[in-house]
Amino acid sequence: MENSVGACTRPTIMVTNDDGIDAPGLLALVRVLVSTGRYEVQVCAPDSEKSAVSHSITWRNPVSVQEVNLNGATAFAVSGTPADCTSLGLSGSLFPSAPDLVISGINMSSNCGYHIVYSGTVAGAREAFFNGVPALSLSYDWVRGTSNVDDYTVAAEACLPIVDAILAEIKNKTYPQKCFLNVDLPTNVANHKGYKLTKQGKCIIEVGWRQVTSAAQGGKMLSTMTMEANSLTSSEVDASSLPKKHRLFKRETRGRGGILDEDDTDYRSLQEGYITVTPLGALSNVLLNAFLLQPCDGTRIHA
Template sequence: MERGYVPTILVTNDDGIDAPGLRALVRAIVSTDRYNVQVCAPDSEKSAVSHGITWRHPVSAKRIDIDGATAFAVSGTPADCTSLGISQALFPIIADLVVSGINMGSNCGYHIVYSGTVAGAREAFFNGLPSVSISYDWVGGKSNINDYTLAAEACLPIISAILAEVRNQTYPQRCFLNIDLPTDVANHKGYKLTKQGKGIFMMGWKQVTSNMEGGKMLSTMTMEANSEESAETESSSLLPEHLLFKREVRGALIDDDDTDHKFLLEGYITVTPLAALSPADKDCHAFFQDWLPSVAGRPSLSAL
């Protein structure tokens, strides 16, 4: 970077452009008066869409007023938003750093695979740009909206340090960072370098009789505004050929090892380097190394 150059940061998320986590992050970055800030985020909530992209149809982008930033709300996924934001089709300048978040809820362990927040950062990594995903471990009854501001401020030193390394051309290009902030972010214990664990919520399914059951509309179902159509939708849900099912949490698999979720619960700001590749454990590779040559000598199903 040239002397006097103002770095550009692109901010995205999966909770939507109006989410308090994104707004707090943008305010914190803008308040430093050190960066050119772009925002390209979904126009509605896109949580748990993983790394889905829009392929067959165009996406729309609408200019949104956010103080200190040039912002657009996009009809696509978090990965779409990052891809569009760094393409120079929307912004004339390609960002030096992509920051995705701040997500409402942690993204540790296997949840990283589901996360649209992490995907927003991963998409930048796919395109050779430094990136960070940020999540706050929101807990109902304990957390409040001001915690997003504290979380954003706690991440500013990391953002600044990354851009310093980028300027010096010393930042590693084979990973991106996933950051999780503890619930009691005001009293966090500092940064902790961690590795991705295997923790996950164990999910099940429950049959429901209405797509409004549980007080929330199922994301895969749509209630029409017309009351007659709404009534028809609900009554048809009782028919055998139109069954409705809703996910529910039935437990959790928690890591005992020194991983991201463990240290997050201990009050640390966890910093986990990630990559796009997901190599299997060594013992799995060893098993298939012996197993695969034997497959060729086995009869095919059609020969049985």
């Protein structure tokens, strides 16, 4: 399959996420993309929430696929992970043409710092990068009690200049091939301070464990970055029904940690009100080279 940028047809964008195909962030993004009339829109997203699954893939078992109705877009719900969805969407099995750009999101809550490693949203974009397709992951810094569902539409509209800039570079064959982009949008996205190129920081939510008596105890499960999302969807398990000596534990948040003192990191810039744009890759050559320059117990390690 050939990409459409550079031809007379509209560029094609494929959308995925980790919050599920019915998530308000994805629906707002698709609605905004379709409403511009500038793009062909494809959707290949999980059929249920897959937050914080990182880059896991389905290997031994088949995944089920169901076509769904999303106005203006060709859409499929997949039983697999975000990485599965991107891979399947790019395989040529579902869509007649390959996308020019893959967008993963809009995620409910930000994906900055070390949380990029956990993020299924980022993995959806990274999988496209693995396959040589330009990609963008989008996350909105949702704050309970402050944010509302309309903010996703504002966030999607705020991302259009980035989308158009990427498509223009793809058309001109100037888009960088060694990275994909992770974009985080601030809580007050309607009054953002502009777009800021940042680097991945070291921000992380400190997480502990608490013993519980049932799977439903505590009410909420972890989701990417804010660690607050929908209640458990698995069937309830009671500790009394477990074999002797078995116990149940659940994660709980204990505040935010990490080093936040650098001005150009993603999380700090996001909290200052900027839309952060962070280039990400998948190789560790820079870190490897830095390591090779350091002695280890008096012995230099060579590749």
